[in-house]
Amino acid sequence: MEFSLIDTIVAPGSLSFLFQPIVHAAGSSYELHAYEALTRGPAGTNVHAADVLFEYVRRKQEEVRVDRLCVAGALRAAVLLDPGARLNLNVHASTLTRDAGFPDYVCAQAAAAGIGAERLVFEIVEYAPGSTGAPFAAALEKLRRHGCAIALDDVGLGNSNYRMILDSRPDYYKVDRFLADGAAADPYRLAIIRSLASLAGAVGATVVAEGVEAEEDVAALRSAGISLFQGFFFGRPKPAAEQAAGPWMSKQTMSEQKTFEEA
Amino acid sequence: MRQMLVIDDERVITLAIKNYFTRLGSAVDTAAEREEAEALLATRRYDVVIADVRLEGMDGREGLDILRFVRERCLDARVVLMTAYPSDSTEATARHLGVDAFLKKPVPLQHMANVVDSLLRVAR
Numbered sequence: 559m560e561f562s563l564i565d566t567i568v569a570p571g572s573l574s575f576l577f578q579p580i581v582h583a584a585g586s587s588y589e590l591h592a593y594e595a596l597t598r599g600p601a602g603t604n605v606h607a608a609d610v611l612f613e614y615v616r617r618k619q620e621e622v623r624v625d626r627l628c629v630a631g632a633l634r635a636a637v638l639l640d641p642g643a644r645l646n647l648n649v650h651a652s653t654l655t656r657d658a659g660f661p662d663y664v665c666a667q668a669a670a671a672g673i674g675a676e677r678l679v680f681e682i683v684e685y686a687p688g689s690t691g692a693p694f695a696a697a698l699e700k701l702r703r704h705g706c707a708i709a710l711d712d713v714g715l716g717n718s719n720y721r722m723i724l725d726s727r728p729d730y731y732k733v734d735r736f737l738a739d740g741a742a743a744d745p746y747r748l749a750i751i752r753s754l755a756s757l758a759g760a761v762g763a764t765v766v767a768e769g770v771e772a773e774e775d776v777a778a779l780r781s782a783g784i785s786l787f788q789g790f791f792f793g794r795p796k797p798a799a800e801q802a803a804g805p806w807m808s809k810q811t812m813s814e815q816k817t818f819e820e821a
Numbered sequence: 822m823r824q825m826l827v828i829d830d831e832r833v834i835t836l837a838i839k840n841y842f843t844r845l846g847s848a849v850d851t852a853a854e855r856e857e858a859e860a861l862l863a864t865r866r867y868d869v870v871i872a873d874v875r876l877e878g879m880d881g882r883e884g885l886d887i888l889r890f891v892r893e894r895c896l897d898a899r900v901v902l903m904t905a906y907p908s909d910s911t912e913a914t915a916r917h918l919g920v921d922a923f924l925k926k927p928v929p930l931q932h933m934a935n936v937v938d939s940l941l942r943v944a945r
Contacts, residue, residue, distance in 0.1 A: 563857050604852060604861055613860035 572600040575635040576795035580788045590806035592644035595632035621650040622657045633671040638798040642808030646679040654697035661700035676705035683711045735769020742778035755783035823847040828858045828872040841930040855883040867898045874904040899940040
């Protein structure tokens with residue numbers, strides 16, 4: 559084949575980035591905690607949708623090249639976002655294993671964009687048993703030395719299991735929408751989430767409930783010990799410029815604004 | 822609506838099949854590479870998959886890989902393979918893997934539609 563879809567994906571300007579808020583429940587109000595960067599593939603192709611894009615990239619074994627492009631592109635786009643919010647970036651476990659230069663590369667890209675490494679949270683996706691080991695642990699250690707946090711994506715699904723929790727010691731457990739959506743009406747879902755919140759709390763980590771779309775689920779999840787939420791109920795993925803226009807504000811930005819108003 | 826995936830590295834062929842079946846009321850995705858097709862099959866649901874046996878060069882038998890992918894994952898899709906270079910061994914392998922129809926190119930679109938209709942009429 560003369561021209562592969564992967565060439566289209568890695569061409570300059572092919573990828574675009576949306577950002578979705580992750581909010582923190584604080585008493586009766588909510589404040590912005592982070593944005594997750596979400597990649598979209600080239601418009602008008604099968605890989606515009608993220609799930610098809612990354613399935614394709616993994617089958618082509620191009621995770622390292624595409625992860626680097628995604629992270630660099632997302633960081634450039636994220637300069638418009640509230641600087642008080644963290645920035646969640648997805649990375650394949652295989653990239654961390656194969657690409658020893660990844661931690662230094664992304665932190666250099668962040669510095670070039672004026673984003674401190676301590677704002678970054680790396681969401682590990684698609685852990686495959688046996689794919690990790692010493693290089694994976696070394697990459698996580700390096701990211702942590704830079705000040706970055708680690709999140710484990712899709713906890714409760716597929717390969718994001720207890721072994722991966724042990725391997726990655728995440729700061730955030732991202733609980734898949736499969737568990738969070740409909741939790742209010744399902745005691746089983748709620749019991750699993752409560753157990754994950756308890757597990758995370760015991761090791762100083764925090765659970766993020768993904769795919770939250772209904773107010774009753776938010777209330778149920780809060781009663782189960784969840785304080786970080788992501789989903790359509792709180793905000794859809796949008797370009798950085800639209801997210802920057804509101805309505806969410808980080809605690810830091812809120813307090814700065816308050817100080818400014820008081821002055 | 823019937824969901825179809827058409828896989829061929831000759832875009833003029835996928836476009837012709839897509840246009841024909843779209844006019845008949847199907848929703849048709851197309852792919853030119855094995856990996857692209859597998860990414861779609863892993864994330865979307867299809868009633869019918871039509872694939873050329875050769876996607877990458879004269880020796881390719883990627884269509885058989887796609888058939889194997891569908892069968893191994895127990896996806897509920899009818900698989901039609903087509904080839905301009907039929908051989909007994911390729912057809913035997915396709916039959917062994919559970920192909921639903923094996924057609925020699927060029928395939929008149931009306932004939933392809935008849936084959937697809939007959940496959941979908943038979944319950945699995």
